[in-house]
Amino acid sequence: MGFYLLSLTLVLLSGFGFLPSVKTASDYTTLVYKGCANQTFTDPTGVYSQTLSALFTSLISQSSKYKFFKTTSNGGQTTISGLFQCRGDLSNVDCYNCVSRIPEMSNSLCGNTIAARIQLLGCYILYENSGFPQISGLELLYKTCSSSQAVGSGFEERRDSAFSAVESGVVSSNGFYTTSYESMYVLAQCEGDLGTSDCGECVKTAVQRAQVECGSSISGQAYLDRCYVTYSYYPNGVSKKSFSGTGQSTEKTIAIVMGGAAAVGFGVVCLMFLRSMMKKDY
Template identity: 65%
Template sequence: MGFLSKPSFFRFFLSLLLFTNLATSATDYTTLVYKGCAKQAFTDPTGVYSQALSALFGSLVSQSTKTKFFKTTTGTGQTTITGLFQCRGDLASTDCHNCVSNLPVLSDKQCGNTIAARIQLLGCYMLYEVAGFAQISGFEMLYKTCGATNLAGSGFEERRDIAFSVMENGVVSGHGFFTSNYQSMYVLAQCEGSLGDSDCGACVKSAAQRAQVECGNSVSGQIYLHKCFVSYSYYPNGVPRRSSSSSSSSSSSSPSGPGPNTGKTVAIILGGAAGVGFLVICLMFARNLVKKHDDY
């Protein structure tokens, strides 16, 4: 009876590698957060809409190498389509382009040829709509997510609310993007690039108020309004430093993942996987030595 046959060992080690890949991709900036698809599809017998949409996507992806926000229009008359993309303010230029490059494919996969769509990833988003599409308020809530863990008492609400107040002021002086941390509370806010500072501040304030109501004492949450979004996370052991691979327009460091303890969990998973793999290799090596000794 052997510990593991060679085929079994390689299958086991491969499973470790696959699991490692899944763990590290969990905090990737191209992870889908939510989608918004219009119920009505294009009536496009001549392919005019499809051509205009393809041209729009090409323009957005091309501009993502130069800027983190871009809005444009393609087509004419009834076939006019307006679209935009925006990357998170602390994303590096190359990461911004990589993120935006995923959006056209995801839009087609998630929504098909609808007359309007919005695809939100962790690091960027894109939206488009045909001429005449119904408009909504910039303060309309599109999506929310709240952490499963609640922390009542211990001054949590006070720390969160002070951090929100700092964020509401900071996003105005930061001209649409701000990150900071206050007593283990990390906050991030960003407005659509077309918003002025005053409107941006009002939008972020509304989003923060929604977070207080919708998420209550949850230790983390993200609120996405039509024209802005806010994110907060409480890290009891201190806010982890962000990966050096991305740049930031804020003076504060920010974590690389979307929620508390994500980075620590991934590190534990990777360390455990590597440790188990090394142990298996050592056991296999020892087993082979014993077998060779017995053969003599």
């Protein structure tokens, strides 16, 4: 009997070893969009490049301590202002890892432009040369909507109720707020130095743009200059913890369920085998 128990233990351990591993953390370093100025800089002496590099170095160093930081780098007659912001639910380590990836991406995606904004799922960096034309904080910079449409009635009511909750919640939560309502998950964030009233107005505008632009799409994102809103609808009740802003969330949840089901099924088979061996012994 002891032999059978030892064999069963080894089989169970080896069986679980073959279960698929699933990463639940969202890929916060995925590129969402890039915004590159049309104007480029000429830099025969290398001063501009050095000033921009100093700015990036300062932003990266601060990202291990803060979720939002704004600074200016001076190099003779060249002045470049910049900032970074991380998503409110990122740890300091994740924030640093996110921000530190952007300078190289900026160089690759935008080259020698006098202003650029690189938005990842978990953070963004914005920089601009002194005197660069300013735009309204409510300007729509980027939007995307899922091609999948909600089926059946009640979707718009759920979406609008979740939007309403995030509009009020972001004002009282220091500019970052998430909420879930009947399978609808919504996230909103304002730029770190935006006042409470302006933050509420910005998110309200972003919500309106998402409603108009995305309609019945089951997920969407609306990025304004100083705030953004993302939402995703899970009709099958996927937990908001698996939300990553991409279609990978549902796939990861399915993988977890399948892995768990395989483990349970394998355990039942092994228990039946053990029971059979016990009967034979008796």
